[in-house]
Amino acid sequence: MQVTMTVNGDEVTREIEGRLLLVHFLRDHLGLTGTHWGCDTSNCGTCVVLMDGEPVKSCTVLAAMAGGHEIRTVEGLAAGGELDPVQQGFMNCHGLQCGFCTPGMMMTARALLDRNPDPTEHEIREAISGQICRCTGYATIVRSIRWAASEQAGIRTELTPDPPSAPLEPVTAGSAS
Amino acid sequence: MQVPAPFEYERATSVEGAIGLLERLGDSAKIVAGGHSLLPMMKLRLANFEYLVDINDLHGELGYITLEPDQVRIGAMTRHRELAESSDLARVFPIFGDAERVIADPVVRNRGTLGGSLCQADPSEDLSAVCTTLNASCVIRGSDGERVVSMEEFHRGPYETAVGAAEMLIEVRFPVRPGGGSAYFKVERRAGDWAVVSAGAAVWMDGDGTIADARVGLAAVGPNTTGLPAVSEALRGQHPSEELYARAGELAAQGCHPVTDQRGSADYKRHLADELTRRALRRAVQRAAGVSGTEGS
Numbered sequence: 169m170q171v172t173m174t175v176n177g178d179e180v181t182r183e184i185e186g187r188l189l190l191v192h193f194l195r196d197h198l199g200l201t202g203t204h205w206g207c208d209t210s211n212c213g214t215c216v217v218l219m220d221g222e223p224v225k226s227c228t229v230l231a232a233m234a235g236g237h238e239i240r241t242v243e244g245l246a247a248g249g250e251l252d253p254v255q256q257g258f259m260n261c262h263g264l265q266c267g268f269c270t271p272g273m274m275m276t277a278r279a280l281l282d283r284n285p286d287p288t289e290h291e292i293r294e295a296i297s298g299q300i301c302r303c304t305g306y307a308t309i310v311r312s313i314r315w316a317a318s319e320q321a322g323i324r325t326e327l328t329p330d331p332p333s334a335p336l337e338p339v340t341a342g343s344a345s
Numbered sequence: 346m347q348v349p350a351p352f353e354y355e356r357a358t359s360v361e362g363a364i365g366l367l368e369r370l371g372d373s374a375k376i377v378a379g380g381h382s383l384l385p386m387m388k389l390r391l392a393n394f395e396y397l398v399d400i401n402d403l404h405g406e407l408g409y410i411t412l413e414p415d416q417v418r419i420g421a422m423t424r425h426r427e428l429a430e431s432s433d434l435a436r437v438f439p440i441f442g443d444a445e446r447v448i449a450d451p452v453v454r455n456r457g458t459l460g461g462s463l464c465q466a467d468p469s470e471d472l473s474a475v476c477t478t479l480n481a482s483c484v485i486r487g488s489d490g491e492r493v494v495s496m497e498e499f500h501r502g503p504y505e506t507a508v509g510a511a512e513m514l515i516e517v518r519f520p521v522r523p524g525g526g527s528a529y530f531k532v533e534r535r536a537g538d539w540a541v542v543s544a545g546a547a548v549w550m551d552g553d554g555t556i557a558d559a560r561v562g563l564a565a566v567g568p569n570t571t572g573l574p575a576v577s578e579a580l581r582g583q584h585p586s587e588e589l590y591a592r593a594g595e596l597a598a599q600g601c602h603p604v605t606d607q608r609g610s611a612d613y614k615r616h617l618a619d620e621l622t623r624r625a626l627r628r629a630v631q632r633a634a635g636v637s638g639t640e641g642s
Contacts (some may be wrong), residue, residue, distance in 0.1 A: 169354060186354030186397065189384075208347045208388065210381055211537075216452055223452045228384050232354040233377075233399055276452065297536060298450025 171235040176244030184231050191215045193231035202242040202271050213299030216272035217241050223276045242271035253316040254278050263312030265303035272299050277313045347388035356399045363400050370396045372510040378461035381453050410434055417519040421460025440527035440545055444471045450537045460514045466504050469539040469565040477562035477570045478545030479519045487512040500569035524550040526633025530621040540565045541608045542617035546625035550633045556580050561622050566601035573600050585630045594619035
């Protein structure tokens with residue numbers, strides 16, 4: 169059968185078997201190996217891609233089911249040579265160790281920030297709760313996503329492991345108000 | 346590498362079209378909605394079909410939560426995420442919020458549907474227990490029209506339902522009665538797993554503070570999610586109390602049929618059926634009284 173979908177903004181058409189899973193379509197038919205293939209049972213979340221903006225586990229979606237939809241993979245995060253704030257966050261805050269879970273984590277982070285630009289730590293942990301980091305580096309992943317949220321909001325964040333608890337602007341008497 | 350056996354993929358674009366496809370293809374075809382239970386079974390070759398009929402395009406037609414004065418109607422293609430995020434539903438049936446928080450994980454909940462959950466008919470499935478608790482009925486459509494069946498009639502055994510080969514579940518209806526409160530408790534081995542045991546409870550209170558009616562639904566302790574008429578009988582007309590919850594828990598433990606498996610021993614599951622029934626009833630009564638119990642047990 170033939171399937172047509174949009175992947176990272178480009179329309180692609182391929183001849184496939186009905187049983188082909190989206191993760192293998194992306195990796196083997198399109199060569200987009202940034203999407204990783206892990207547990208094959210929709211538990212680990214390393215295969216997460218965005219389908220019409222929502223994170224889905226591509227090991228449990230048929231490529232045929234994605235026909236007519238918009239797929240975004242980790243290769244589609246950076247735009248015009250500029251890293252996405254989520255990618256910058258993972259780089260700056262040491263959000264990856266071995267890197268295996270990273271593409272899925274970043275795609276979920278992107279979708280979270282698109283819906284909720286200022287998530288709490290709890291909301292971030294909830295959003296990535298279907299994904300496993302085999303290095304157990306969750307604390308830095310959460311910090312990376314918070315960094316990306318601040319970056320997007322135009323707030324430059326200090327890159328210290330434990331930011332000061334009350335980084336308030338000094339209040340000046342008689343300021344314009 | 347886990348891959349399903351070969352099949353032909355068909356896509357339905359309307360309910361009528363889906364039923365037409367099923368009539369033509371017969372029992373060699375299976376409907377796929379979110380696919381997060383069916384595709385894993387197909388990968389393990391526990392389920393094999395010649396045709397898969399994808400109904401995700403019917404989300405526009407069958408994805409809805411409609412509140413009416415005496416019932417809530419939910420379309421079969423309504424996704425877990427939509428059930429979890431509906432404030433209307435949370436107000437009328439807070440049990441949905443409790444259950445949705447412990448079903449798989451947020452990414453899976455983006456795909457899974459109410460109809461798919463019920464049609465999968467896994468004895469450990471959470472929304473089946475919710476529907477049993479709330480005394481839901483299922484609207485099944487075929488080319489001859491619609492029929493409405495109770496949850497007891499809908500589930501015929503593990504992975505078996507009343508839906509015929511050329512029919513589909515299109516809607517689930519939940520009766521709304523005054524003075525209601527509901528809650529759901531689940532014990533799982535790890536976050537997002539199938540239940541070791543879970544219990545849902547719904548109560549409807551009279552003006553004088555007695556329980557007009559109550560229902561308890563259990564998952565993972567029998568061939569299908571289990572409603573417990575003996576518990577309802579024991580609760581009706583009574584004032585809520587710890588002693589009453591204990592009696593209901595005892596009846597729930599006696600009335601279920603757990604088996605020992607890798608998730609726990611039958612004795613442990615009976616213990617959970619007892620304890621979770623108590624907790625769910627306690628929370629449901631608090632909520633019926635307007636106490637927003639969401640913390641602790």
